[in-house]
Amino acid sequence: MTTVTRKRKPEEEEEDAVFDRELDDLPQELRWREWMGRVEAVLFASASPVGREDLARVVGQGVSVEMLIEDIQAELTGRPYELAQVAGGWMFRTKTQFAEAIKAAADLGDQSLVFTEMEMGVLCAIAYHQPIDRAGLADIFGKEISRDLLARLRYKDLIASGPRSPRPGAPHTFVTTETFLVIFDLQSLRDLPYLELTT
Template sequence: MNVATKKRKPAGDGEAVFDRELGDLPPELRWREWMGRIEAVLFASASPVGRDDLARVVGQGASVEMLIEDIQAELTGRPYELAHVAAGWMFRTRSQFADAIKAAADLGDQALAFTEMEMGVLCAIAYHQPIDRAGLKDIFGKEVSRDLLARLRFKDLIASGPRAPRSGAPHTFVTTETFLVTFDLQSLRDLPELELQSDGG
């Protein structure tokens, strides 16, 4: 029926279809409307929005990257910015306003508070993933508690990875997209290089 048709057919065939192309608008207004759509989608999302999702709200020939550059240019001097994080873009407040936000309200402080051990385990997983508890024990010289791993999982910073090629095939741990967003990384390639020797020489 109608539902099946909607699933199968791309936008453009139905009666009340979403108008991506905006062919009735002059080019400048069309570009403005596309910028507005991208901003609206990003404001409505709590996590980064990928290029393919943003491309669904603008015309086929429109460059998502150029639209984003224009939005970024308009945000110069504002207390928030449009940043490329993880696998997409998202709005976030500029770092110089962090103290002002904290002074007004403790927003998200608890969610991002880490013990030294939690931070150490999170770094070990980030650099050595996929890694199981035995691998973490090798690094720290002691068992890493299931409770600590559960807390990192609860904060959505780690998830289960592939089974380890050891006897019993234990679960491994990997970092998540939330980890990338939290630490302002586009991908794991942006992790700082591990210093194996001191800079001073």
């Protein structure tokens, strides 16, 4: 039986030589602290949730990313920010109790996240009935939904184009985005509150 080994590219060897994931030269406790620091740094540098696979690239083989996350979360107790699991990954977020202080200090008043009642209604309809086209939204609301309203939700990166509808003319459908999950603190669409429909 012949064993075939793939010759490593020079850049792969260089990457492994430069970035030491295992940290075998460090005592166990220091090694764990370094891995925690690496995970925290990656999360801090990212504006969107970071998945387990990406975090596993900066720590040793067989290291539990979940345990590292738990230890980081424990150290953040009492801090004004937290490490939250959203949209299939983790990210740092300011605790909601400090939202007013942040707005007051910087006068942030982020208008991009202010919704009219109709925008919120359409966003909810898309979230619960996706993929859905404009005709489907019109069936729900009893009137045509303006392209401008949908464009505003798309501009805020809360909705995107979904698959073509099976209706005549195959119109585009709308689906929610990862940004939608992050803003509304959802791990997945399964976390949407259950709606009791009355007839």
